[in-house]
Amino acid sequence: MTEVTVFGMGSFGTALANVLSQNGHKVLMWGKNDQSIKEVNENHQNTRYLSDVTLCENIKATADIKEATAFADIYLIALPTKAIREIVTQIDQIITSPKTFIHVAKGIENNTFKRVSEMIEDSISPEHNNGIGVLSGPSHAEEVVIKQPTTVAASSKSAEVSQLIQDLFMNQYLRVYTNQDLVGVELGGALKNVIAIASGVVSGMGFGDNAKAALITRGLAEISRLGEKLGADPMTFLGLGGIGDLIVTCTSTHSRNFTLGYKLGKGLTLDEALNDMNMVVEGIYTTKSVHDLAQIQHVDMPITNALYGVLFEDQPVDKSLEYLMGRDKKAE
Structure with missing residues (x-):
């Protein structure tokens, strides 16, 4: 069992939180919408993004970023690209030990033209960086959360991080391949x-x-x-x-x-x-x-x-x- 904090409570962050929980990991979600947080904690749902889906009962949610950062050494960043620098900078100001960052964002930053892993690397202190990776591929949250067969790719500069992502997420309905080309x-x-x-x-x-x-x-x-x-x-x-x-x-x-x-x-x-x-x-x-x-x-x-x-x-x-x-x- 591994602890994972999911930053972002949109459709894909929610679906992957459910995958992690079904795979036996402890999951805490962080977000800013009080109604969604209450709904996850009390009703095991996030109807704003995934209606008519019941989530695993042991998934918890919080709006307290300090609680979220303290919960785990592995962070799943499921935020819009434009929000990543702000939130990861806040995380960096709180943490005191190395963390592994896995992102599922699909964007390129305006003006700097940086990829998301580069944005994360810019926003964290070197001593807090235990590796950065991405999980990407053809994967609608609406299908993942109801266990429809899906295949995706995990990539990082570090082969160990790619393997970690594969180990965390892969199961009977979500097949994860590693790819060296971040x-x-x-x-x-x-x-x-x-x-x-x-x-x-x-x-x-x-x-x-x-x-x-x-x-x-x-x-x-x-x-x-x-x-x-x-x-x-x-x-x-x-x-x-x-x-x-x-x-x-x-x-x-x-x-x-x-x-x-x-x-x-x-x-x-x-x-x-x-x-x-x-x-x-x-x-x-x-x-x-x-x-x-x-x-x-x-x-x-x-x-x-x-x-x-x-x-x-x-x-x-x-x-x-x-x-x-x-x-x-x-x-x-």
Whole structure:
């Protein structure tokens, strides 16, 4: 039995807390929503994010960050990318011994263009860092929490941390592979959200499987080009952290990124589309980061550029599609 603190009480943090508990580990969740905390502690539910799901009874929740940090030596960071520096900095100011950080965030920081593991490393003192890793891949929380077969990838600079993640989470319905390419796994998880919004847009516009297949295929080409330029192994993007995550996020209504794009394709503005979504849509912020980073790195990313125009420059979706389809002829 291992103690794990889960920072973040969204859908995926909750689903993975349940996995850990079912695997025999002691779990404490930390969050800021008093209603969710009360619900987990008293009713063993988190209906704000996972309705009609009963969680393991021994999962506890708290809003006290000091209690959360003292509970365990392993932290699962299941927070939106934009919140990670703030919360991890708070953690670092409290802890007095080395901790292992495992994150499931899928984003790239605006302006710095740093991956999440780099953000965590920046935010903790070296003496408090016992290793940083990521768990990523095609894994909707709504399916994981009801034990539907799922496969994901664990990666870290440290082989021991990758193995730890595999040992913590793997069971009869959640299969975890290790992958040595931390850069590729993190970039694949982040960049696929950009393509997922675009996939939702074309579906919302009424286009079918041909258009969606084109976006997934050419989107993978974009991801691979930028990833390789940033030091990733291009083969990673043919695995769970690449094409696997891309397929599931680009084709499912469980995906908040796809759902946002679908609403945009139906003619809603970005503010209107976000109005009734109670979860962070990471792809919005990642689109800005990737657009800016691609320009700096001189990497051609036409789908990303078109989506950036829709999200940040009020470009109509039909004009963005015309841009993509009307580009100069080239070899694949």
